[in-house]
Amino acid sequence: MPLDSHIWPDTAEVSGGRLHVGGCDVTGLAMDHATPLYLIDEVTLRGSMRAYRTALARHYPGPARVHYASKALLNTAVAQIVAEEGLGLDVVSGAELLVARRAGMPMGQVHMHGNAKGEAELRRAVDWGVGAIVVDSLDELDRLAALTHGLVRPQGVLLRVAPNIDAHTHAHIATGGATAKFGLPLESVGAAAARVLAADGLRLLGLHAHIGSQLFEAAEIRATVAALAREMARLRDALGVDLAELSPGGGLGVPYTADMPPTDIDAYAAALGDAVRAACATYGMRPPLLTVEPGRSIIARAGVALYRVIARKLGPNGVPRYLHMDGGMADNIRPALYGARYTALLANRAADPPGPPVDVAGRYCESGDVLLRAASLPPAGPGDLLAVAVSGAYTLSMASTYNLVPRPALLLVGDGVARIIQRRETEEDLLARDVPLESYL
Numbered sequence: 001m002p003l004d005s006h007i008w009p010d011t012a013e014v015s016g017g018r019l020h021v022g023g024c025d026v027t028g029l030a031m032d033h034a035t036p037l038y039l040i041d042e043v044t045l046r047g048s049m050r051a052y053r054t055a056l057a058r059h060y061p062g063p064a065r066v067h068y069a070s071k072a073l074l075n076t077a078v079a080q081i082v083a084e085e086g087l088g089l090d091v092v093s094g095a096e097l098l099v100a101r102r103a104g105m106p107m108g109q110v111h112m113h114g115n116a117k118g119e120a121e122l123r124r125a126v127d128w129g130v131g132a133i134v135v136d137s138l139d140e141l142d143r144l145a146a147l148t149h150g151l152v153r154p155q156g157v158l159l160r161v162a163p164n165i166d167a168h169t170h171a172h173i174a175t176g177g178a179t180a181k182f183g184l185p186l187e188s189v190g191a192a193a194a195r196v197l198a199a200d201g202l203r204l205l206g207l208h209a210h211i212g213s214q215l216f217e218a219a220e221i222r223a224t225v226a227a228l229a230r231e232m233a234r235l236r237d238a239l240g241v242d243l244a245e246l247s248p249g250g251g252l253g254v255p256y257t258a259d260m261p262p263t264d265i266d267a268y269a270a271a272l273g274d275a276v277r278a279a280c281a282t283y284g285m286r287p288p289l290l291t292v293e294p295g296r297s298i299i300a301r302a303g304v305a306l307y308r309v310i311a312r313k314l315g316p317n318g319v320p321r322y323l324h325m326d327g328g329m330a331d332n333i334r335p336a337l338y339g340a341r342y343t344a345l346l347a348n349r350a351a352d353p354p355g356p357p358v359d360v361a362g363r364y365c366e367s368g369d370v371l372l373r374a375a376s377l378p379p380a381g382p383g384d385l386l387a388v389a390v391s392g393a394y395t396l397s398m399a400s401t402y403n404l405v406p407r408p409a410l411l412l413v414g415d416g417v418a419r420i421i422q423r424r425e426t427e428e429d430l431l432a433r434d435v436p437l438e439s440y441l
C-alpha cells in the first residue's frame with residue numbers, strides 16, 4: 001500500500017500491515033535500536049537535492065548553486081551526502097564548520113552565516129577559507145575587517161540585507177521584516193559596502209537576504225530578488241561596483257499534513273528565474289551567480305520519527321483521550337514552539353482502520369508537550385509504534401536534553417539497509433559535563 005507521497009518519504013510503503021522506509025521494516029528497526037528513533041530516507045534526501053539542481057539548471061538564466069542550510073539537520077553523514085551531490089553548505093557556528101570540514105566539504109562551497117558570530121568562529125572561517133562570510137551588522141564588519149587586515153587572499157563577503165518584506169509565515173520564523181533582528185537595514189547597506197571596499201582583506205561578492213521559512217508564495221521570492229537587485233543597482237550607481245553574486249536565502253515550505261500543497265521546487269526555481277530576468281531587464285545587469293539555501297525542503301520529508309506508546313489515558317466516556325509517548329518536545333519542539341501540525345500512522349498496524357481521534361502527548365514535564373492533536377490512528381495502546389512524517393528538519397537539530405533524557409539515534413535507511421549516522425546519547429554522555437562540588441564527594 002503506497003502512502004501519501006507528498007508527506008511520507010518516496011520509499012515509504014505499508015506491507016504486511018507494517019510501515020517500511022528505505023526497504024526496512026521500521027518495526028524491526030525500533031526493536032533493534034530502541035525508541036525514540038529517527039530515520040532519514042536516503043532516496044528522498046538525494047532526490048530533493050537533485051530536484052533543486054535540475055530545476056535551477058532548467059529555469060535560471062545564469063550560474064546557480066544550491067547550499068544546504070545545515071541548521072535543518074547536520075551530522076557528518078548528511079554533510080558527506082551534500083558534498084557528494086555537489087551542493088554547498090551554509091553553517092552558523094564553529095562546530096557546524098567543523099562538521100563540514102570533517103565531511104570533506106570543499107571550503108569554497110561553505111558560507112558562514114549568523115547574526116552574532118564569535119571572534120573564534122570568524123577566525124576559523126577565515127583561516128579555513130570559506131567561500132563567503134555573510135556579514136549581518138556594521139559591528140561585525142569592523143571586526144572582520146580588522147581580523148583580515150593584510151590577508152594575502154582577501155576573504156569573500158556577502159552583505160545580509162533586511163529587505164523590509166513581511167513573509168506570510170509564523171512570526172517566529174519570519175526574518176525579513178523592518179523590525180527583524182537579522183541583516184543590515186536598507187539605509188546602511190551603502191555604508192557597509194563602502195567599508196568592505198575599503199578593507200584590504202575583504203572582497204565584496206554580493207548581497208544576501210533570507211526573509212523567512214515555511215514560505216509558499218512565489219510573490220515573496222520575487223520580492224526578495226527584486227529588493228536585492230535594486231540594492232545592487234544602487235551600489236553600482238553610487239560606488240561603481242558591479243556585484244556578481246545574489247543569494248535570496250532559503251525558505252521554501254513543505255506540507256506537514258495531507259491538506260497542504262506539495263513542495264514545488266520546479267515552480268520555485270521558475271519564479272526565481274523570472275524575477276532575475278525581470279531585474280536584469282530593469283537595471284541593465286547580467287544574471288548574477290545565484291545561491292539558494294534550502295534547508296527544510298531538502299531534508300524534512302526524508303525524515304521519520306518513531307515513538308513507542310507507553311500508556312493511554314481515557315477520557316470520562318472511557319474513550320482514549322491521550323497516548324503517552326517515549327519522546328516529545330525535547331526531540332521535536334516544533335509543535336510546542338510554533339503550534340506545528342504533523343501527520344502520523346501506527347507503524348506496526350498501519351493498515352488497521354482508525355478509531356476516535358486521540359491526542360499524542362510527549363513524555364516531558366510540560367503541558368504543552370503534545371506532538372499531535374486529534375490524530376486519526378487505529379486504537380493504540382502500550383507497545384504500539386507511532387511513526388511521525390516530515391520529521392527531518394528542525395527536530396534533532398533543535399533537540400535538548402530536558403528532563404535529562406538522552407537524545408535519539410539517527411539512522412540512514414536505503415536499499416533495505418539501516419546505518420547508524422548518529423548514535424543514541426547515553427547517560428554517560430549526559431553526565432560527562434556534570435562537575436560535582438568537591439566538598440560533597
Ligand code: LLP
Binds near residue numbers: 113173
Ligand atoms: N538561510 C538562512 C540565512 C536561514 O536563516 C535559514 C533558516 C535558511 C537559509 C533555511 O531556511 P529553510 O529553507 O529551512 O526554510 N526552526 C524553524 C525554522 C527556522 C529557520 C531558520 N533559518 C522551524 O522549525 O520552522
